[in-house]
Amino acid sequence: MKRIEKVYQYVLEVTQTQQPPTGVTTAEVAQALTIHRSNASKDLNQLVAQGKLFKTTTRPVHYLDIKEKQREPLTSAVPSYKEPLKAEQINMQQASSIQKGKSIFNELIGSNGSMKVQVEQAKAAVLYPPKGLNCLITGGTGTGKTFFAHTMFEYAKAHQLIHNKSEKLVVFNCADYAHNPELLMSHLFGYCKGSFTGAEEDKDGLVSEADGGMLFLDEVHRLPPEGQEMIFYLLDHGLYNRLGETNKNRKASVRIICATTENPESALLGTFVRRIPIVIQLPNFNERPAKEQITLLRTLLTLEANRIYRRILIDEDAVKGLIGSVTLGNIGQLKSNVQLVCARGFLNSIGKEEVSITVNELTPSIKDGIIHLVSNRQLLKDMTQYLEPQMLVTPGESLLPIAEDPYELPYNLYDIIGDKAALLEMEGMDQENINNFIMTDINVHLKSFYKDSQLTFDAENKLEDILDEQIIKLTKEIYDYACQALDYLYPASFIYAMGMHISSFLKQIEYGQSKRRINVNIKNMVEAYPNELQVAKGIKDKIQTYYQVKVPEAEVYYLTVLLASLQEEKMSGRIGIVVAAHGKSTATSMVQVVKGLLSVDNIRGVDMPLEMDPRHALERIIQSVIEVDEGSGVVLLVDMGSLVTFSEEIEERTGIKVATVDMVTTPIVLEAARKTSLLETNLRELADSLKKFRGYMAAPSSLLVNSNLSGSLLGKPKAIVAVCASGEGTAVQIKHKIETSLSQILEEDIKVLTISLVNMKEQIAHIEQEYRIIATAGVIQPDIEVPFITMEQLFSSQGEQRIVDIVHHQLQSKEAEMTLDETSAKQVCLHYMTESFTFINPTKVLPIFWQGTELFGQCLAQSFDYSFTITMVMHLAGMLERIMTGDTLTAGEELLKEKMWQDIYQQIIPGITYLEETFLIKLPVAEIYYIVQLLQAENE
Secondary structure: OOHHHHHHHHHHHHHHHOOOOOOEOHHHHHHHHOOOHHHHHHHHHHHHHOOOEEEOOOOOOOEEEHHHHHOOOOOOOOOOOOOOOOHHHHHHHHHHHHHOOOOHHHHOOOOOOOOHHHHHHHHHHHHOOOOOOOEEEEOOOOOOHHHHHHHHHHHHHHOOOOOOOOOOEEEEEHHHHOOOHHHHHHHHHEEOOOOOOOOOOOEEOHHHHOOOOEEEEEOHHHOOHHHHHHHHHHHHHOEEOOEOOOOOOEEOOOEEEEEEOOOHHHHOOHHHHOOOOEEEEOOOHHHOOHHHHHHHHHHHHHHHHHHHOOEEEEEHHHHHHHHHOOOOOHHHHHHHHHHHHHHHHHHHOOOOOEEEEOHHHOOHHHHHHHHHHHHOHHHHHHHHOOOOOEEEEOOOOOOOOOOOOOOOOOOOHHHHHHHHHHHHHHOOOOHHHHHHHHHHHHHHHHHHHHHHHOOOHHHHHHHHHOOOHHHHHHHHHHHHHHHHHHOOOOOOHHHHHHHHHHHHHHHHHHOOOOOOOOOHHHHHHHOOOHHHHHHHHHHHHHHHHHHOOOOOHHHHHHHHHHHHHOOOOOOOOOOEEEEEEEEOOHHHHHHHHHHHHHOOOOEEEEEEOOOOOHHHHHHHHHHHHHHHOOOOOEEEEEOOHHHHHOHHHHHHHHOOOEEEEOOOOHHHHHHHHHHHHHOOOOHHHHHHHHHHOOOOOOOOOOOOOOOOOOHHHHOOOEEEEEEEOOOOOHHHHHHHHHHHHHOOOOOOOEEEEEEEOOOHHHHHHHHHHHOEEEEEEEOOOOOOOOOEEEHHHHOOOOHHHHHHHHHHOOOOOOOOOOOOOHHHHHHHHHHHHHHHOOOOOHHHHHHHHHHHHHHHHHHOOOOOOHHHHHHHHHHHHHHHHHHHHOOOOOOOHHHHOOHHHHHHHHHOHHHHHHHHHHHOOOOOHHHHHHHHHHHHHHHO
């Protein structure tokens, strides 16, 4: 019996014994069935959506059999304003609209504005006789392509172009199978018995399922060329064939809607694009007018108000922050941010009739949205006429025409918050710590959901932060092999788990630790997985061939367990993991990363803010130990202090064996999760191996990069040095850019230091006494044999990857090639100024700085390349911003007396005069001094 069926059965059994029936809460279901709280909420809400259960409007929410709905309702805690409309009311409204001939597109925000042309295109595509026109929807991530396709389908139904319930909209994301074209094709078109290993019977594909209805192909650019050819043959002739058939004699009448985030001309076959007569380009959120942006925000807030059953009152600045925080994620990102701030506001408003959202409920990244919005003066001006000091949103105020939404949470987060807050209060926790604890939980819930809901192989772009490139390549081959051989589509986490397993094994070979005994329990367990055992033997052969190493027989058994454990049914008897660390979110952040990569559930994180009493932290750790124990003990991963001493008392109070490992890092947590999922060790061996763990980024010395660094040098902390004229201003921006990129690299702890051109050699020598410099970046390359990142490289689209490459391969890192022309050089400058400054207008000042730099060159009879021009323009931009804020650079009298700088100063006076007269300002002498330093460094 599936979990959701058990949940349904439990609700029925309980309510039948109640007189009168009062229902059950999410917490009661979770406790009775021993399942996670969020899983219980997800299943209960899904049963409500299926019409099997209904839920009350009380706090906490109770769930009852739908048959009990006509009974007297429970006492409602809902305020006296208008109740939110229920699902059946929504459907009735939509049906009424259809009967009146009202177009569902009228409900679409922007249908008479930025989406007017797109709506007309969609209507034409649906209504064009006799069977409509196939179309392609393009637009960035989160612009609403899936939502728009659902709207087109509803429009077709409203106009009776789709009649039967069997004629439906079938959704298929081509990215889910992009690395296995054969599996992709079999899902799309079906397959014949015997067409590949594991094809034991004939099976229809999604084309057959969509016959008479619509087929929505999302991320269609991930469809291989042969798949595109089969699709356009279907478009032309209405015929297709299953995988394994030679003749195209199967018929299907399917309206096809495709969607892509890429440029169709470059990402799709020309023959495919020519067969799609209508291309609908959806605008990015930032391209929509101010009124639509505010309306979209209000609609998303209404969805949250419906869940909370309360009004939401949001301040003007919070509205600006939310709208300004939207970057590449578009409406999808806005929805995620709205859910986060509403959750924070709900937590702070428990017991009140209204949820109040101010700037205090915004996270730092969302608060930055206010600054981004201020820099867009025209949008802010347009928005002002629609904004009020406070926006009031009431449940049921507005409705979206389509209920399905890929960004929809599968559970009611507010139920979880309310129940957990009440529980923690009963345990005696003070309000501040309750808020800190639950806010961390909210972040984990939301981030893990959005990661999982969009987790395709695009996630592999982050693998290089963890694994060696060659291991990634081999692991992808193994993934395709395992999926085909076992006829099972493994999740994307397979790549991480298998890759780390192989990396760890190769690391053991490197250090002469590859010999291990075959555990009898593991060997007995493997007998239940004969198919996985055969595949594991094949994987063993691939590893041996790829790396030319001997793989012991014992490894086959652990590979078998890995293949089995990555399938849906989780194995029992694992060692539990509890991560405990000081800080408000340190432990839970590490756990969140591990859960996202490996999809494990035997792990908990316990944050310990510095102000929290150690005894209270101990109680929370004990509760977590009890939750994750499966009978094999628990490894406690801690950072420092009193946490290290807890294991003995935990064992005494719980009877659970606990082993403690200190100095915890994210890679150590990853390794612990990987090993416990394989049951490959006992508690003591696991703890010992984690204490010796050296990371994933190495492999056998004969295969991977060897380090020639001395032992003393390797013992020093790493550093990247940012160089600018003064060591301030631009250097701070360089430092921020590098630190942002480094935050993506899980296992590295690298310091970013800033220095000026003045006495640069002495400063470098001083830094080398304490740090191992692995790279330099900025306006000029110091005389040190490490990779150098120019300003144009750093602030271009290649910047982050350049830093990642250097960190992971610093001894053999090649220089990133970058071909610059004037247009691309100016784009780099514009990007830098837009991201770095608040008060200057990049578009207006760039031509002036560019001309000023050319004048400096003419004064010195030099011709500057684009690389130096970018450097000087960026420096001048920082100078102007400093002058506007009254925070200009200073230089000592001794520096200003140097003859060299005074000589160059006299030569560049025409350029200085041009800048002063254009901006109507007087340049401080110290600022001119650092301009000269740049010019002098370039001349050398």
